Amino acid sequence: MDLKDIYQSVIDGDATQVQTGVKEALEKGTAADVILQQALIAAMEEVGKRFEEGEFFVPEMLIAARAMQSGLALLKPYLVEGGIKAAGKVAIGTVKGDLHDIGKNLVAMMLEGAGFEVQDLGVDVDPQKFVKAAQEGAQIIGMSALLTTTMSNMQNTLQALQTAGLRERVKVMIGGAPVTDAYARQIGADAYAPDASSAVRTARQLLS
Ligand code: B1M
Numbered sequence: 001m002d003l004k005d006i007y008q009s010v011i012d013g014d015a016t017q018v019q020t021g022v023k024e025a026l027e028k029g030t031a032a033d034v035i036l037q038q039a040l041i042a043a044m045e046e047v048g049k050r051f052e053e054g055e056f057f058v059p060e061m062l063i064a065a066r067a068m069q070s071g072l073a074l075l076k077p078y079l080v081e082g083g084i085k086a087a088g089k090v091a092i093g094t095v096k097g098d099l100h101d102i103g104k105n106l107v108a109m110m111l112e113g114a115g116f117e118v119q120d121l122g123v124d125v126d127p128q129k130f131v132k133a134a135q136e137g138a139q140i141i142g143m144s145a146l147l148t149t150t151m152s153n154m155q156n157t158l159q160a161l162q163t164a165g166l167r168e169r170v171k172v173m174i175g176g177a178p179v180t181d182a183y184a185r186q187i188g189a190d191a192y193a194p195d196a197s198s199a200v201r202t203a204r205q206l207l208s
Helices: 003-012 015-027 032-052 058-079 102-113 127-135 152-163 181-187 196-207
Strands: 089-095 117-125 140-144 171-175
Touching: 003 015, 003 032, 003 058, 015 032, 015 058, 032 058, 058 102, 089 102, 089 127, 089 152, 102 117, 102 140, 102 196, 117 127, 127 140, 127 152, 140 152, 140 196, 152 171, 152 181, 171 181, 171 196
Parallel strands: 089 117, 089 140, 140 171
Antiparallel strands: none
C-alpha cells in the first residue's frame, strides 16, 4: 500500500485498511508527517470538498474521520517531538457548539510531545469550563473551532476570562480551519496558529 491507498482508505472510511497502510508506510521509512499531510489530512480535505458538493453526507464524513483517527493513533509516537521539556500547562478544547476534534487532538498531541502538560477539555466546551481550567493553573488556554457559526464562542470565552479577572493571567491561543490571524487580533486573543507544529512554536513563544 502506498500513500494514495491510505488516502483512498480514509475517504472510503476503511479504518482497517488505513491502519495497515500507515503501518506499512512507517515500516518503509516514510516520515510520519508526510503520511499525516499527504494521506490523512489531504483525504479529510477531499471529504470536506465532497460534503460541500453534496456527494458526501454527515455519516460518510464521520466514518472517514474515524478512519483518519485510527491512522493518527499509530502516528502519535512518531509525531511527538522529543527534547527539552517546556515548563508550561495548556488547557485545550473545541469551543461550545462545535464537535470537531481531530485538529484539536493533533495540537494536544504535539504539545504533549513537546513537553507541555496538556489538559484536554474535549469538545463543545462551555466558556466557564475554560475559566475553571485557568483558575486551576493553566497558563495557556487553547481554543479550536471548525465552524464559522462557533468561532464567536472564542470571543465569548475571552469575555468570560475577562469577567472572572483572569485575562491578564493567561495567554490565549486559537486555531481551526475558519480562524485567521486577523480574527485572533480582532477578538483580542494572544496568538493564532495555523497548524499543530506552529501551535507548539507559538505556545513556547507565549511563555518565553
Ligand atoms: Co464537519 N464541517 N460538520 N464534521 N467537517 C467542516 C468543518 C466543513 C468545512 C465541511 C464543508 O462544508 N466543507 C463544514 C463547516 C462549514 C463552515 O462552518 N464554514 C462542516 C459542517 C457544516 C459540519 C456540520 C454542521 C454538518 C451537519 O451536521 N450538517 C456538523 C457540525 C457538528 C458540530 O460540530 N456541531 C459537522 C460534523 C462533522 C462530523 C462529526 C461528521 C466530523 C467531525 C468528526 C470529528 O472531528 N471527530 C466532521 C468532519 C470530519 C469535517 C471535515 C471533513 C474535516 C475536519 C478535520 O478533521 N480536518 C471538515 C472539512 C475540512 O476541514 N476540510 C468539516 C482535519 C484536521 C487535522 O484539520 O481541524 O483544520 P483541522 O485542524 C488543523 C488546523 O486547523 C489547526 O491545526 C490542525 C492540525 O494541523 N488547528 C489549531 C485546529 N485547532 C487548533 C487550535 C490551535 C491551533 C491550531 O490552538 C489552540
